[in-house]
Amino acid sequence: MNKVRLWQSLILCILVLFSAFLPVSAENGGEQTSEDMPKELYARSAVLMDADSGRVLFGKEENVVRPMASTTKIMTCILALENMKEGQIVTASKNAASQPKVRLGMQEGETFYLKDLLYSLMLESHNDSAVAIAEGIAGSVKVFADLMNQKAKKIGCEHTYFVTPNGLDAENEGGTHSTTAADLARIMRYCIMESSCKEEFLAVTSTRNYQFQNLEESRLFSCSNHNAFLDMMDGALTGKTGFTGNAGYCYVGALKRDDRTFIVALLACGWPGNKSYKWSDTRKLMEYGIECYQYQDVWVKTELPNLSVSGGVSTEDPYEEEVQVSLKYQEEVDTFKVLLGKTEKVTVKEEIAKTLNAPVKKGRVVGNVKYFLGDQELASFPVVTKEEVRERTFCWCLAFAAQRFCF
Numbered sequence: 001m002n003k004v005r006l007w008q009s010l011i012l013c014i015l016v017l018f019s020a021f022l023p024v025s026a027e028n029g030g031e032q033t034s035e036d037m038p039k040e041l042y043a044r045s046a047v048l049m050d051a052d053s054g055r056v057l058f059g060k061e062e063n064v065v066r067p068m069a070s071t072t073k074i075m076t077c078i079l080a081l082e083n084m085k086e087g088q089i090v091t092a093s094k095n096a097a098s099q100p101k102v103r104l105g106m107q108e109g110e111t112f113y114l115k116d117l118l119y120s121l122m123l124e125s126h127n128d129s130a131v132a133i134a135e136g137i138a139g140s141v142k143v144f145a146d147l148m149n150q151k152a153k154k155i156g157c158e159h160t161y162f163v164t165p166n167g168l169d170a171e172n173e174g175g176t177h178s179t180t181a182a183d184l185a186r187i188m189r190y191c192i193m194e195s196s197c198k199e200e201f202l203a204v205t206s207t208r209n210y211q212f213q214n215l216e217e218s219r220l221f222s223c224s225n226h227n228a229f230l231d232m233m234d235g236a237l238t239g240k241t242g243f244t245g246n247a248g249y250c251y252v253g254a255l256k257r258d259d260r261t262f263i264v265a266l267l268a269c270g271w272p273g274n275k276s277y278k279w280s281d282t283r284k285l286m287e288y289g290i291e292c293y294q295y296q297d298v299w300v301k302t303e304l305p306n307l308s309v310s311g312g313v314s315t316e317d318p319y320e321e322e323v324q325v326s327l328k329y330q331e332e333v334d335t336f337k338v339l340l341g342k343t344e345k346v347t348v349k350e351e352i353a354k355t356l357n358a359p360v361k362k363g364r365v366v367g368n369v370k371y372f373l374g375d376q377e378l379a380s381f382p383v384v385t386k387e388e389v390r391e392r393t394f395c396w397c398l399a400f401a402a403q404r405f406c407f
Contacts (some may be wrong), residue, residue: 036292036342038284042277044248044268045181048285050293050339051189051254051261054156055376057289057341062182065159066267069242069250070125071184072167072177074191075148076133077122077204080114081197083137083147088114089215090136092128099127099166104221106132106214116212116221122205122240123223130166141165149174155190157183169246185265188252192238193261205238206230229253229282237261241278251278255286260339262289298346299336302369304328304383305352312358312389325360325389327352329369330382336371338378347372352383358391 037058045066048058056062090113092106104126106112114136120129134144141164148162163170163177170177179187191201208230210223227239229251239253248268255262264285270277304327312323338346352367364385371378 036288038288041281041284042269042274043181043266043281045266046269046281046285047181047185047263047265048289049182049185049189049263049265050289051193051263053339053378054186054189055339055373056182056185057262057293057339058285059182063159063180065178065180067169067177067244067247068167068179068184068267069244069247070167071179071240071242071250071252071265072162072165073121073125073130073242074201074205074240074252075151075162075187076130076144076165077118078191078195078197078201079144079147079151080118080121080133080137081200081204082195084114088136090114090117090132092132093135095141096128096131096135099131100168102126103128111215113212113215116210118204119207119210119212119223120221123207123210123225125226125241127166127168130164134165151190152183152187155186155194157186159183160187167242167244167247169244179267181265181267184250184252184267185263188238188254188263188265192254192263202238205240227253228279229255232279232283233286249275249278251282253282257290259295260289260293262286292341293339295337296340297335298338298340298371299334300348301334302348302350307353307356307366307385309356309358309360309389311392312356312360313392323358323389325356326386327366327383328386330363330365330384333381336379338371338373340373344373346378356385356389358389360385360389362386362388 041060044061045064046060047056047062049056089111092108092110094108097106097108102125104120106128114133117129117133120126121133131141134141138144138147144165145162152160160179160183161175161177163172192198195201208225211220213220226241229239230236233255235255235257237254237256239251242250248271250267250269252265264282266278266281269281306324306326309323309325349370349372351370356366362385365382366385367383368380369383370380
């Protein structure tokens with residue numbers, strides 16, 4: 001009996017371990033319900049994002065906090081680009097030189113141009129280069145991590161915490177080095193759409209091969225881009241891989257096709273023996289976005305109402321008691337394009353005042369016309385008054401009576 005139970009326990013353990021590497025059905029975290037939606041993904045957390053709006057088109061456990069390995073380095077790179085000085089030189093510290101593989105192999109006291117180390121960082125994912133860059137920009141890894149966390153909060157990442165610039169598994173008194181798939185996609189969106197250094201970021205991360213020397217000119221380094229996605233799909237823009245024992249394989253990448261830009265972020269996408277899972281998931285999500293989402297002009301030509309103005313004076317007929325003011329959009333608008341799935345519909349709501357009290361200035365904002373996708377507000381267009389309306393005061397009445405009497 002004991003032997004039977006022992007064999008049953010062994011078989012159960014094997015099945016549990018095996019199931020960890022099987023693809024998991026995705027839960028719909030996006031806005032669209034569609035038969036075309038990806039049914040199975042290997043990644044435990046995944047996001048497909050519209051880079052233009054930042055809207056999550058598809059999510060699977062997209063807000064679950066997980067370690068993100070070297071995908072961290074997209075934040076390190078963009079902060080370095082935004083803060084580095086022209087021709088800045090960095091000296092490798094003992095801390096930088098002692099970082100574990102994967103590494104450039106820099107030696108303590110060796111000097112480099114910081115811009116060269118960005119290619120080492122993003123093409124080869126060298127951990128020592130990440131630390132040297134962080135120390136060169138902020139003086140220490142801790143201060144640089146503070147900058148990373150400040151930037152994350154600024155761009156709307158609510159569940160991200162950085163401890164290191166290279167993504168190695170780490171924790172401190174503030175928490176564990178981690179993010180979510182949704183936050184990772186937001187960081188990539190900032191890098192390629194919002195940062196003042198977005199062009200430089202794309203130039204570095206799309207470079208296929210790069211060579212540089214240390215300033216002593218005693219050693220030559222060659223870097224090759226390990227982002228296979230660049231050659232996998234037309235329109236691939238950028239991306240960063242990552243792996244640690246805790247994080248598993250991770251990836252974040254972006255693609256531009258026609259007028260659409262998509263971002264895919266994957267966390268915990270398999271472990272050794274399943275290195276290609278991230279490419280399968282990335283392709284599946286990108287193809288889903290390309291196939292199912294198109295820009296549509298959803299602008300509705302709204303007839304804006306005239307508003308009654310209490311206590312006002314009509315410029316056309318001073319005796320008129322019922323005074324109205326006409327409205328217009330604050331800015332001329334005749335088109336509003338939104339990336340929509342096959343079954344998604346946009347609704348329009350007017351939120352405009354019913355009446356006004358005089359005096360009313362020309363151009364006064366009296367409401368908005370808002371566009372919604374479900375409960376999410378996509379845009380709000382301010383509505384303003386076309387003309388001014390004076391107030392019918394006692395002084396105005398005296399002046400008007402005097403004018404009529406004299407003339």
